[in-house]
Amino acid sequence: MSNTTFGVRRRGGGDLIFAITNYSVFIALAFLCAYPFYFLIINSISANDVSALGQVRWLPVDVHLENYEQVLQLNGLPMAAIVSIARTAIGTLAAVLASAFLGFMFSQGKMWGRQFWYRFVIITMYFSAGLIPVFIVMKTLGLTNNFWVYVLPFIVQPFFIILVKTYVEAMPESLQEAAEMDGANIVQIFFRIFLPNMTPILATVAIFSAVAQWNSFQDTLIYVTDQSLYTLQYLLYMFINQANSLAQAAQNSGGNLSGIITAATTQTPTSIRMTVSVLVVLPIIFIYPLFQRFFVKGIMLGAVKG
Numbered sequence: 001m002s003n004t005t006f007g008v009r010r011r012g013g014g015d016l017i018f019a020i021t022n023y024s025v026f027i028a029l030a031f032l033c034a035y036p037f038y039f040l041i042i043n044s045i046s047a048n049d050v051s052a053l054g055q056v057r058w059l060p061v062d063v064h065l066e067n068y069e070q071v072l073q074l075n076g077l078p079m080a081a082i083v084s085i086a087r088t089a090i091g092t093l094a095a096v097l098a099s100a101f102l103g104f105m106f107s108q109g110k111m112w113g114r115q116f117w118y119r120f121v122i123i124t125m126y127f128s129a130g131l132i133p134v135f136i137v138m139k140t141l142g143l144t145n146n147f148w149v150y151v152l153p154f155i156v157q158p159f160f161i162i163l164v165k166t167y168v169e170a171m172p173e174s175l176q177e178a179a180e181m182d183g184a185n186i187v188q189i190f191f192r193i194f195l196p197n198m199t200p201i202l203a204t205v206a207i208f209s210a211v212a213q214w215n216s217f218q219d220t221l222i223y224v225t226d227q228s229l230y231t232l233q234y235l236l237y238m239f240i241n242q243a244n245s246l247a248q249a250a251q252n253s254g255g256n257l258s259g260i261i262t263a264a265t266t267q268t269p270t271s272i273r274m275t276v277s278v279l280v281v282l283p284i285i286f287i288y289p290l291f292q293r294f295f296v297k298g299i300m301l302g303a304v305k306g
Contacts, residue, residue: 100205
């Protein structure tokens with residue numbers, strides 16, 4: 001009896017040690033992931049001179065919100081925010097619908113040339129024509145200095161299609177068979193049967209697509225010269241790169257500058273970088289919790305068949 005009791009106690013003690021270790025590791029990882037965002041926020045609201053010296057590490061010093069007030073007054077910032085929101089919303093919706101439909105169609109054995117078209121799409125994951133040929137294609141199609149350059153090239157995403165296809169193949173075949181017996185065609189089967197049951201994987205695709213769209217600025221750099229089509233990320237990217245010169249110019253002028261320069265009159269390069277970085281990151285931080293409950297289930301079911 002004593003051995004059994006000792007065995008239970010030893011097993012219980014091992015479970016306790018494992019649980020403590022587990023929680024400790026995950027708390028440490030969570031801290032490492034969250035601290036950079038916390039660091040940005042406390043430096044963006046702290047006294048600019050203290051922040052510039054790197055003395056704000058754990059708690060904000062002399063809290064103020066003037067950095068945000070000044071940055072939000074930048075010329076072109078409201079329009080850039082609208083463009084970024086529009087490209088993220090439209091681009092994500094288009095990518096989700098395209099991935100859902102193509103993933104569903106590529107799972108249909110009756111589709112003509114299914115293997116050929118599936119491989120034709122997937123091969124683009126491994127081979128690219130290069131920047132110059134792609135730019136020539138975009139220019140020929142009239143997509144340079146065009147809002148749709150942010151949306152059309154990113155509608156068909158092979159990785160998303162693979163996830164959706166694998167997810168659909170794991171769903172019961174009886175769903176489609178029953179619908180076909182009732183006389184439903186392939187479009188009705190997709191929209192009425194499969195699409196409503198794809199919520200987890202489509203939420204996963206939406207997260208990936210929204211983050212990619214929101215954070216992208218290179219397409220603006222390459223294809224767009226019209227300032228009315230600048231995205232928020234590209235505008236802030238320019239502002240971050242110009243932070244040193246803007247802050248110096250503001251100090252030399254005594255703050256008597258207009259437009260984009262005015263935002264740096266009471267700021268330092270560090271405060272500028274911290275503030276604009278927070279503006280870029282916060283929207284995505286708020287989006288993640290909305291889809292988090294679907295994310296793990298979607299990525300697991302979409303990655304492994306069966």
